[in-house]
Amino acid sequence: MSSSLDLRQKLNQLQISIQDENRARKERPSIDFNLESPKMPRQRPALQLNHNGGLSPHARRDKKQVQMPLTCGPINRSTIDGPEIDRKLQEIMKQTGLLTTEGKRYHINVESLESIGELGFGSCGHVIRMRHKESGTILAVKQMRRSGNKEENKRILMDLDVVLKSHNCPFIVQCLGAIVTPSEVWICMEQMATCLDKLIKKLREPVPEQIIGKMVVAIVNALNYLKEKHGVMHRDVKPSNMLLDEKGVVKLCDFGISGRLVDSKARTRSAGCAAYMAPERIDPPDPNNPDYDVRADVWSLGISLVELATGEFPYKNCTNDFEVLARVLSEDPPRLPLKRGFSVDFHSFIQCCLTKDYNKRPKYKQLMEHSFFKRYLVARVDVASWFALVMYKVRTQSSRQDRHTP
Incomplete structure (x- = not known):
């Protein structure tokens, strides 16, 4: 009984510590871009406690393009205030209003793009599939409202x-242009075929190990690039933020809650998806100084890989996030099933990622020395053909269901 109370107190402390950072998400205004797209619904703050002390349910979830080498000055999240946000946006605005695709550069504004359909939601925006009228290029456009809330604007800037x-990173979704107006920010990104979360729901079966191996190479490279080149930690690693295209290329996306690393530590406890959160983020050794490092993202990667390899979320049958977090703290880490034919080095890689003691959990450089990573770094795996077969199966099943639907 006492341990349950202690856990509840720790989770309450977690909620209090992130409440200020996520206050805006409770009162975010709807977005209406007048492009025949639905308004963005108000998003619930992560880890919101209900009246019973539990946590709200987790809502689970071939054209050659030339990259646009835009740059802006470094952002220090800890010192950004209203005027600084406006100054940074003014810097970016001088470089925006351009779209680069097929080796050509176009001047664009919001009227240059037309909505085709909804793709989903990111950490701080609504993602719409849009067509650039002049070139015909199809884009994934993240649309974000510039509100008067400092924390929301920090997310947009990040x-x-x-x-x-x-x-210049082939493992991160590419930005082809951006539009900044006094009230809105649009990020025009290359369109990918799907995210891994949607893929496993369509597939309705586990992803083969060799396919996961190539995914691991891409995601670990992306995370290591962010850390080494920009001093950034993603903090929301999960299948819905891993994208796949028809060529079989896997890329990382959604950096709204990424954190700047100071002495390799993240000093704030921004919200992420509770289901993939590392134990040290839930119950830090020092609640008054909740610093953690990239090994928290390594844990999130491990949970994601188990989900892809088994087709099931490892902490299944939980009715709310409180139960998930309680199991993360109280149970042994998830492991791959022993009788599914997984290789020894895949078992070992998962065990490394899901080492509960973060002091013993490897960082990216160590993961890149693991035999599983090294094997798939050089292995020839036709991810594109596998994905094409998966989509053929999905379309066939959908067609059969339509024929049998009265």
Whole structure:
């Protein structure tokens, strides 16, 4: 009984510590871009406690393009205030209003793009599939409202800063242009075919190990690039933020809650998805100084890989986030099933990622020395053909269901 109370107190402390950073998400205004797209619904703050002390349910979830080498000055999240946000946006505005695709550069504004359909939601915006009228290029456009809330504007700046500076990384979704107006920010990104979260729901079966191996190479490279080149930690690693295209290329996206690292530590406890959160973020050794490092993202990667390899979320049958977080703290880490034919080095890689003691959990450089990573770094795996087969199966199943639907 006492341990349950202690856990509840710790989770309450976690909620209090992130409440200020996420206050804006409770009162975020709807977005209406007058492009025949639905308004963005108000998003619930992560880890919101209900009246019973529990946590709210987790809502689970081939054209050659030339990268646009936009840059802007470094952003220090801890010192940004209203005037600084406006100054940074003014810097970015001088470089925006351009779209680079197929080796050509176009001047664009919001009227240059037309809505085709909804793609989903990111950490701080609504993602719409849009067509550039002049070139015909199809884009994924993240649309964000510039509100008067400082924390929300920090998220927008962080997302912009990371994607604009990561144009030379093949494992991060590419920004082809951006539009900044006094009231809105649009990030125009290359369109990918799907995210891994949607893929496993369509597939309705586990992802083969060799496919996961190539995914691991891409995601670990992306995370290591962010850390080494820009001093950034993602903080929201999960299948819905891993994208796949028809060529079989996997890329990382959504950097709205990424954190600047100071002495390799993240000093704030921004919200992420509770289901993939590392134990040290839930119950830090020092609650008054909740610093953690990239090994928290390594844990999130491990949870994601188990989900992809088994087709099931490892902490299944939980009715709310409180139960998930309680199991993360109280149970042994998830492991791959022993009788599914997984290789020894895949078992070992998962065990490394999901080492509960973060002091013993490897960082990216160590993961890149693991035999599983090294094997798939050089292995020839036709991810594109596998994905094409998966989509064929999905379309066939959908067609059969339509024929049998009265």
